[in-house]
Amino acid sequence: MATIKDVAREAGVSPSTVSRTLHDSSLISQETKEKIWRAMKKLNYSPNFAAQNLANNTSNIIGVILPPNEESVANNPFFGQILQGITSVCNQQAYMVSVATGKDNAELIENVQMMMERGQVKRFIVTFSQQSDDVLEYLDQNDAEYVLIGEPIKNIAETLYVNNDNVAAGKDATEYLLDNGYYHPVYVYEDLEEMVQKDRFIGYSHAMEADERTPLSYQIKKEHTKEELQEFIDQHPEVDSMVACDDIMGVTLQNGLLAIHRNLADYGIISFNNSLFARASHPSLTSVEIFPTSLGMEAAVLVLNVDDRDFTKVKHVSVPHKIVERESTKR
Amino acid sequence: MATIKDVAREAGVSPSTVSRTLHDSSLISQETKEKIWRAMKKLNYSPNFAAQNLANNTSNIIGVILPPNEESVANNPFFGQILQGITSVCNQQAYMVSVATGKDNAELIENVQMMMERGQVKRFIVTFSQQSDDVLEYLDQNDAEYVLIGEPIKNIAETLYVNNDNVAAGKDATEYLLDNGYYHPVYVYEDLEEMVQKDRFIGYSHAMEADERTPLSYQIKKEHTKEELQEFIDQHPEVDSMVACDDIMGVTLQNGLLAIHRNLADYGIISFNNSLFARASHPSLTSVEIFPTSLGMEAAVLVLNVDDRDFTKVKHVSVPHKIVERESTKR
Structure with a gap:
C-alpha cells in the first residue's frame, strides 16, 4: 500500500505538504495540490491510517494535553479553537483525538500515563508552554513523540513546535x-x-x-x-x-x-x-x-508526520497574525 | 472479579452512587461513602475498567461530541469546562475521552462514524441540544449509548440527560x-x-x-x-x-x-x-x-454506568445553580 511518503516522493514535495493537501490547507497552492492529487491517483493512495497503524502496532489516537488548572481553560476560548483545529485534521485522517486534563501537573501526568499504557497513545500535542517542564520531561522519558503549541523553554533545537511570532x-x-x-x-x-x-x-x-x-x-x-x-x-x-x-x-x-x-x-x-x-x-x-484554529491544524499535521521528521526537517511552524x-x- | 454492581448490591445503594464515591463526589454523604468503601474492601473490588472492557469487547473510550460550528465553541468558555469535568471523571476510571468536532452536522456524523468503526467507541456524551436531531438519530440507529448535556427536544422519556433547570x-x-x-x-x-x-x-x-x-x-x-x-x-x-x-x-x-x-x-x-x-x-x-464542570462530571458518571440503566433508573440529573x-x- 502506498504511504504519504511515497506520494511525496512521486510529487516531489514533502510529506507534510501531502498531509496539508489531504486536509485542503489554504497554505498549499492549487497547482501543488493538483500535482499531489495526480500522484495519489497514480499510486492508488488512500489515506487509510488505521490500517497502517495496525501494521505499526501503534494506536490511531493523538493525545492532546490541556493546561493544568481549570481556570486557564475556562477563561480562554482559545483552547476550544485549538482543539477544533486539531480534530479537524486528525479526524479527516482517521485519527481520534483524546484529551488529557488535570488540576495540576501531577494529575495531568497520571492521565497521560494512563493514555500511554492503556490506550497505546504514543503521539501528543501539548497545548501550553510553562516554566515547569514536568510534563514534557515525562513524555521525553517515555519515548513519546510530541508537538508543542507555544514556545519551548528549553531544548528548542530538538522540539517540534507551532506558535505565533x-x-x-x-x-x-x-x-x-x-x-x-x-x-x-x-x-x-x-x-x-x-x-x-x-x-x-x-x-x-x-x-x-x-x-x-x-x-x-x-x-x-x-x-x-x-x-x-x-x-x-x-x-x-x-x-x-x-x-x-x-x-x-x-x-x-x-x-x-x-x-x-x-x-x-x-x-x-x-x-x-x-x-x-x-x-x-x-x-x-x-x-x-x-x-488558534490554524495553530491546532498545523500542530496536528506535524504530529501526524512525526515519523517523517528526518525527511522533512520541519521542526517549527509559525502561524501568521493579522x-x-x-x-x-x-x- | 467484583463489579460496580456487586459493590452497589453489597452496600445497598445504586451503581451510580458507587461511581460517584469513586470520584469522591460531594453529592454523596460521608456516611454512604464509608459504607461503600467497606463493601469494596469486603469484595476486594478494584476499579479496573480496562480489564472489564477487554472482557466485554468494548473500548475504554468515551466519545464527546462538540457542537457543529466553530463559532459556538470558540465563543463559549463553557465547553472547555464541560470537557474538563468529563475527563476528570473518565480518566480517573481509566477511560479515555475522544473528541469529535465538525463544521456542520454531516462532518460531525462522519467523525462519529469513524470513532465507532475504527475506535470501537460505543458510548458518547453529546454536549449540545439542537432542533435538528441528525446526530442523535445517527447514534440511535447505530446502537450507540449516549448522554445529552442540555434538554432533549424529543424522546425525553428515553433519553439520558444532564442539564440545569x-x-x-x-x-x-x-x-x-x-x-x-x-x-x-x-x-x-x-x-x-x-x-x-x-x-x-x-x-x-x-x-x-x-x-x-x-x-x-x-x-x-x-x-x-x-x-x-x-x-x-x-x-x-x-x-x-x-x-x-x-x-x-x-x-x-x-x-x-x-x-x-x-x-x-x-x-x-x-x-x-x-x-x-x-x-x-x-x-x-x-x-x-x-x-459547567459539574454538568460534565455528571454526564460522565451517567455514561460510564449506562449499562446499569435498568437497575438505577436514573435518566436525568439536574445540576443546581447559584x-x-x-x-x-x-x-
Whole structure:
C-alpha cells in the first residue's frame, strides 16, 4: 500500500505538504495540490491510517494535553479553537483525538500515563508552554513523540513546535498605532513572566525604539484599583494610546478608564487574540488575530508526520497574525 | 472479579452512587461513602475498567461530541469546562475521552462514524441540544449509548440527560431583582428559539406573574443599533433593571447603555453563566453560576454506568445553580 511518503516522493514535495493537501490547507497552492492529487491517483493512495497503524502496532489516537488548572481553560476560548483545529485534521485522517486534563501537573501526568499504557497513545500535542517542564520531561522519558503549541523553554533545537511570532505581532500592533497618528502608546500587561506577554512587549519596544520613542510599560494585576490607574494616567498625560497584552486586558483598560471618567475616544487601544471580548466591547477593540484554529491544524499535521521528521526537517511552524481594525483605534 | 454492581448490591445503594464515591463526589454523604468503601474492601473490588472492557469487547473510550460550528465553541468558555469535568471523571476510571468536532452536522456524523468503526467507541456524551436531531438519530440507529448535556427536544422519556433547570434559574434571577428593590425588570434575549434562552424567559415570566407584574421582553440581535436601544429605553421609562439571557448579553447591554449616555448605576443587571465576562465587565455583573464542570462530571458518571440503566433508573440529573452577587445589582 502506498504511504504519504511515497506520494511525496512521486510529487516531489514533502510529506507534510501531502498531509496539508489531504486536509485542503489554504497554505498549499492549487497547482501543488493538483500535482499531489495526480500522484495519489497514480499510486492508488488512500489515506487509510488505521490500517497502517495496525501494521505499526501503534494506536490511531493523538493525545492532546490541556493546561493544568481549570481556570486557564475556562477563561480562554482559545483552547476550544485549538482543539477544533486539531480534530479537524486528525479526524479527516482517521485519527481520534483524546484529551488529557488535570488540576495540576501531577494529575495531568497520571492521565497521560494512563493514555500511554492503556490506550497505546504514543503521539501528543501539548497545548501550553510553562516554566515547569514536568510534563514534557515525562513524555521525553517515555519515548513519546510530541508537538508543542507555544514556545519551548528549553531544548528548542530538538522540539517540534507551532506558535505565533509574538515579537512580530507586538511590533506590528505598535507600528499600527504610530502609523495611525498616535504618539505615545504604553504597553499594558499582567505578568511579564508569561512568555507571550513578554514577547509582545519586546516587539512593542522594538517598534518604539525604531521610531526613536521611549518604551513605557504599565502593569495591571488582578487586585488593581482604579485609584492606581488614575495615578498612572495623571503622571503620564502624554499617553494617548495603549497596546494591551490581550483582549481581556483591553476590556479591563476600557472599564478602568470609564471608572475614572475618561473619554474612551481620547485613547487608542489595540489588543491581541481577536476573541469575542474584542468584538463585544464598546467601542469594539482593534485586535491582532492569531488564528488558534490554524495553530491546532498545523500542530496536528506535524504530529501526524512525526515519523517523517528526518525527511522533512520541519521542526517549527509559525502561524501568521493579522490586525483586525475596529472602533478603538479610530480618532 | 467484583463489579460496580456487586459493590452497589453489597452496600445497598445504586451503581451510580458507587461511581460517584469513586470520584469522591460531594453529592454523596460521608456516611454512604464509608459504607461503600467497606463493601469494596469486603469484595476486594478494584476499579479496573480496562480489564472489564477487554472482557466485554468494548473500548475504554468515551466519545464527546462538540457542537457543529466553530463559532459556538470558540465563543463559549463553557465547553472547555464541560470537557474538563468529563475527563476528570473518565480518566480517573481509566477511560479515555475522544473528541469529535465538525463544521456542520454531516462532518460531525462522519467523525462519529469513524470513532465507532475504527475506535470501537460505543458510548458518547453529546454536549449540545439542537432542533435538528441528525446526530442523535445517527447514534440511535447505530446502537450507540449516549448522554445529552442540555434538554432533549424529543424522546425525553428515553433519553439520558444532564442539564440545569433553566426555568428555575430564570425565576430565581428575576426574584433576586424584585427582592432587591427593582420594580420593572425586562428580559433581554437574542433568540427565543434557543431552548436555554426560552426556558430562562419562562422562569422570568413566572416570577413576574407571581408578583402581579407584566412580563416585558426585548430582543437584541447581532446587527442591533444603539438607536434601537435608545428607542426602547425612551418608550419604557419604567424599566429599572434587566435579566440578560447570558453574560455576553449582559456586557452588550452595558455597552449599549453607555453608548446612549445612560448611567449604568441607574439599571440593575443580572445575567447567567458566571463566565469571565461577568467578572471582567465594569461594573461587574451579578450572574447565575451554572457549574459547567459539574454538568460534565455528571454526564460522565451517567455514561460510564449506562449499562446499569435498568437497575438505577436514573435518566436525568439536574445540576443546581447559584446566584453570584456583584456590583451590577447594587443600587
